Amino acid sequence: MKEITVISGKGGTGKTSLVACLVALAERPVVADCDVDAADLHLVLSPEIKKTEDFSGGKSAKIIPEKCTGCGKCYEVCRFGAVVKGQKERAAYSIDHIACEGCGVCSYFCPEKAIEFKPCVNGQWFISDTPYGPMVHARLGIAEENSGKLVTLVRGQARAIAERDNLNYIINDGPPGIGCPVIASVTGADCVLIVTEPTVSGEHDLERVIELVRHFRIPAYVCINKFDINTGMSERITKKARESGAEVIGRIRYDRTVTEAQIKKLPVVAFKESPSAIDIREAWENILKKIDSKNKGV
Numbered sequence: 001m002k003e004i005t006v007i008s009g010k011g012g013t014g015k016t017s018l019v020a021c022l023v024a025l026a027e028r029p030v031v032a033d034c035d036v037d038a039a040d041l042h043l044v045l046s047p048e049i050k051k052t053e054d055f056s057g058g059k060s061a062k063i064i065p066e067k068c069t070g071c072g073k074c075y076e077v078c079r080f081g082a083v084v085k086g087q088k089e090r091a092a093y094s095i096d097h098i099a100c101e102g103c104g105v106c107s108y109f110c111p112e113k114a115i116e117f118k119p120c121v122n123g124q125w126f127i128s129d130t131p132y133g134p135m136v137h138a139r140l141g142i143a144e145e146n147s148g149k150l151v152t153l154v155r156g157q158a159r160a161i162a163e164r165d166n167l168n169y170i171i172n173d174g175p176p177g178i179g180c181p182v183i184a185s186v187t188g189a190d191c192v193l194i195v196t197e198p199t200v201s202g203e204h205d206l207e208r209v210i211e212l213v214r215h216f217r218i219p220a221y222v223c224i225n226k227f228d229i230n231t232g233m234s235e236r237i238t239k240k241a242r243e244s245g246a247e248v249i250g251r252i253r254y255d256r257t258v259t260e261a262q263i264k265k266l267p268v269v270a271f272k273e274s275p276s277a278i279d280i281r282e283a284w285e286n287i288l289k290k291i292d293s294k295n296k297g298v
């Protein structure tokens with residue numbers, strides 16, 4: 001079983017559309033949508049949800065008004081400004097759920113044991129069927145944190161399904177950027193495919209993301225989307241990627257069929273003869289060759 005994580009230094013590079021195509025080409029992989037803060041792979045893969053579970057990423061504090069004497073100790077000790085002072089004499093404090101970091105200090109110091117500190121539900125995760133194979137995905141609540149923990153959970157479930165059903169590939173749609181959820185989506189993967197575009201910001205973000213992947217000693221490959229809109233910049237990106245130890249294994253032409261495919265909620269490889277479908281198939285074959293040669297120790 002091989003696990004491939006697809007990431008991009010920034011949003012809007014066409015990463016999710018490419019992931020949908022790889023999923024369609026991989027012949028029944030497990031797909032994990034690790035972009036839990038802004039999941040959108042479901043828009044292309046039309047999953048049918050089979051199982052829903054709550055996700056608890058931490059604890060949060062809640063004042064029980066009947067027990068609170070209004071001493072103000074919680075207000076004094078909270079370093080995150082999450083305890084809100086009211087106007088009344090008694091039971092005058094409450095907790096701002098959005099600002100609460102779940103450290104538990106207020107609960108520890110409350111002399112009346114008037115602050116509950118319990119696991120809270122931050123989101124949900126799902127196991128679904130898609131026309132291309134099983135999918136694990138999630139939805140994090142608005143302003144909720146711990147997305148790295150949720151990514152780890154989604155990947156763990158995807159691996160369990162792949163092992164149970166003896167499936168050959170896990171394809172992770174990673175989040176943009178270089179933060180904690182990205183790290184959670186790349187660590188331990190067999191390879192990382194970085195999707196970029198030939199723009200100044202694409203070039204800059206690519207450098208940061210290659211550095212991150214190299215730090216974890218994971219083989220990194222690059223795919224330049226819409227490479228022909230600025231061939232000079234594509235050449236620069238190819239050179240920079242090579243110098244950083246990440247080979248460019250795909251160059252996808254700009255193609256209006258991509259928009260047509262999005263409208264029809266299909267991966268563009270469904271339009272077999274379109275320029276981008278041809279390029280994406282070639283990129284996928286290159287990835288497979290790389291994974292195979294790694295297996296053989298080449």
Ligand code: SF4
Pocket residue numbers: 063067068069070071072073074075093109110111112113114115
């Ligand atoms: S520390 Fe406890 S008793 Fe004091 S104001 Fe806060 S919740 Fe109320």
Ligand code: SF4
Pocket residue numbers: 060061077078079080081082083095099100101102103104105106107
């Ligand atoms: S749990 Fe921590 S962050 Fe939340 S209200 Fe209490 S002291 Fe503040």
